[in-house]
Structure formats: structure tokens, C-alpha cells
Amino acid sequence: MPAAHRLDYWVGAISEGFLAMEASGDAHQFHGELVSAPLGPVGVNWVQGAAQRVWRTPRGIARGGQRVAYLLGNHDSAWRVAQDGREALMRPGDFVLVDARRPYHFDFPAGPSTVSLELPLDWLARWLAEPEAHTARPFRADSTGWGAALAAFARPWRPDMASAPPLPAELLADQLGALFSLACGGTPPTPTPAGLAERAKGVLRDRLAEPGLTAAQVAADLGCSVRSLHRALATAQTPFAQLLMAERLAVARQMLASPALRHVSASEIGRRVGLLDASHFARLCRRHLGLLPSALRTER
Structure with missing residues (x-):
């Protein structure tokens, strides 16, 4: 677009094709790019652009009934977020949750270089009892808790992962949800059944030849909820995908x-063992076992 029209076009294109919002910036120097792709239940967005302020209004919310939240993190510069009466200064690498059903405000004084993960609220509710209690509360990249683990896990997500995900999409989504639950301190009121982690290992051993095996399938075999399974594995310090x-x-x-x-x-x-791509299998052997499959065959 001609430079003088880019800001107006940006607001209109995003509002019509993505999420209704408003934005302001220097109309003479504005530029922006949004790339988006679905990865299982999660939408993966990458946003780059010039300095800008972005806000979502009740009028914009009324235009669309999206029941989604977003987990956002900026890579290169500090920015501000406000929602539900809370405001936070976000440092590069920090992540934060916002709910698209209510007004919010972003300020990117140096421009966004942002990972934005779109999370259906029905999916998020599996992991958080009250998602609205955690909006505009940063998950700090330099903290010592699960918030740092969530930020580190979300940071490398990109839309191009949809074409060649490092793990099956459902496994990635389960890992993301489990880290959400841990970072927000979400625990169901019912206790985790004793020995659930060990029983889960048994099911995994029985079914590991299935390439698309998910936590939901394992939980169904165990007769428990996916949330209980992830909580039991987290207690044993063995997240599902890792195990x-x-x-x-x-x-x-x-x-x-x-x-x-x-x-x-x-x-x-x-x-x-459920790893269908030979080159991927070889890379995993080298990364986790220290040797390529050919070397492992001669190892004694």
C-alpha cells in the first residue's frame, strides 16, 4: 500500500479478517505484517510493525463474538498491556494473557515483534478454572517458576510450524495447556489418584507405536481427565510430551x-516406536541419546 494509506489499511484489514480493534501510529512511517496459521486447536500469529498503540473497544467486541484469548510475547522491545483494571510493563521475552471478550490496550513504543497464540476459551477452560483472573499478569521470562517455563515454551512458536511441527500438534497444545495450568497455579479440587503417573507410563509403553498418540487418548485409557493426567505427570516432573x-x-x-x-x-x-520420519528419528537419537542410530547399533 502507499505509505500514506498503510495505517488505515492495517486497521481495516486486521479488523475484518482477524479481530476488530483500533490502532494509532505515525501514518507517514507506518508498516506492519501479520502472518497466521492454525496448529491444532491453537492459532499461531506473528506480528511485526512500526511503533503503535492498539486497543479493543466494546463496540469492536460487539462486532464479533470470538470466544478466544491470546498469549502474547514481544521479542525485541518492552511494551505495555492493560486489561481488567491491571496494567503491566512487559519486557522482551515475557508473555501475557488477554481475553478478547473484554477491552484491552497495548502500547508498542518500538513496534511489535510479537508471537500471539490464539486460544479458544473452551480449550483454555480445560486448563484454567478462571482464565479472567490471570489477564494482564506477566509470565516473566527471568522468573524461577513455571511462568518462565511457559514463556520459554511459547517464544519459538511461528506460523511456519504448522507445515512441519516438531511434535504432533495435539501434543504441543497439551504441553502448552499443562504449562498454563502450572504457571497459573490451577489445580482441580479433587486429588490426583495415587500411582497415576506410573500407570500412565505403562499405557505409553503399550501404545508408543501409535504416531499420533495424545494425552487425551492416554487419559481415556486410564479413566481420568486430561487435566488430572497432566497434573500427575507434572508432580512427577515428567511432562507428557517429554515422557x-x-x-x-x-x-x-x-x-x-x-x-x-x-x-x-x-x-x-x-x-x-511411532517416529515415522527417518531423518527426524536420527536427529532425536543424536540429541537425546548422544549417538546416531547406526552408532547405537554398534554400541555395547
Whole structure:
């Protein structure tokens, strides 16, 4: 767009195609880019642009009935967020939750370079009993609690992950939700059944050959909620995605070292533990086991 029209076009395009909001900035120097893609239940957005203020008004909210929240973090500069009577100065790498059903205000004095994860409220309610209690409360990147883990996990998300996710989308979403619950101190009132983490490991071992295995499927086998499963695994300090990968690679290592399976190719062994892509399997072996599959076969 011609420079003089970019700010108006930006507001109109985002309001019509994304979320109704208002924005202000220097109309003579304005530029902006928004890239978006779905990844399982989560929408992954990357926003870059010039200095600007952004706000959502009751009128804009009335224009669309989106039942979503956003987890946002700016990479390169400090910014401010306000919602529900709370205001926070956000440092680079911090993340924050906002609810699109209520007014909010952002101020990016140096421009956004922002990861924005769109979270359906029905999905978020599985992990947080009261999402509105946590809006405009920063998850600090330099803290020592679960908020830092949530910020670190959300920071590398990009729309291009949708075409080649590092893990199945449902696993990534489950990990995100579990970290949300931990960072916000969300715990259901009912106690976690004793031994649930160990029982979960047994189910994982039985089903690890299934490429798309999710926490929801494992919870169904165990007769518990997904939230209870994640809470039990968090207590044991073994998040679901991490535990599943550890079990898969432990079995793969045993199979690679077995003389009886010497005739079975490394890629086939990867498939037998639910890792269908041979190059991805090789990278995981090197990263987590320290050796490529070929070297693991000769290891004694």
C-alpha cells in the first residue's frame, strides 16, 4: 500500500479478517505484517510493525463474538498491556494473557515483534478454572517458576510450524495447556489418584507405536481427565510430551542394540516406536541419546 494509506489499511484489514480493534501510529512511517496459521486447536500469529498503540473497544467486541484469548510475547522491545483494571510493563521475552471478550490496550513504543497464540476459551477452560483472573499478569521470562517455563515454551512458536511441527500438534497444545495450568497455579479440587503417573507410563509403553498418540487418548485409557493426567505427570516432573519421547527412545535404543533385530532397518525401528520420519528419528537419537542410530547399533 502507499505509505500514506498503510495505517488505515492495517486497521481495516486486521479488523475484518482477524479481530476488530483500533490502532494509532505515525501514518507517514507506518508498516506492519501479520502472518497466521492454525496448529491444532491453537492459532499461531506473528506480528511485526512500526511503533503503535492498539486497543479493543466494546463496540469492536460487539462486532464479533470470538470466544478466544491470546498469549502474547514481544521479542525485541518492552511494551505495555492493560486489561481488567491491571496494567503491566512487559519486557522482551515475557508473555501475557488477554481475553478478547473484554477491552484491552497495548502500547508498542518500538513496534511489535510479537508471537500471539490464539486460544479458544473452551480449550483454555480445560486448563484454567478462571482464565479472567490471570489477564494482564506477566509470565516473566527471568522468573524461577513455571511462568518462565511457559514463556520459554511459547517464544519459538511461528506460523511456519504448522507445515512441519516438531511434535504432533495435539501434543504441543497439551504441553502448552499443562504449562498454563502450572504457571497459573490451577489445580482441580479433587486429588490426583495415587500411582497415576506410573500407570500412565505403562499405557505409553503399550501404545508408543501409535504416531499420533495424545494425552487425551492416554487419559481415556486410564479413566481420568486430561487435566488430572497432566497434573500427575507434572508432580512427577515428567511432562507428557517429554515422557512419551523418553519412552519411545528408550525402546528404540533397546531394539537397535538387540542382535535379534539386526536385520531390521533403523528407519523401521523408528516406525515401530511411532517416529515415522527417518531423518527426524536420527536427529532425536543424536540429541537425546548422544549417538546416531547406526552408532547405537554398534554400541555395547
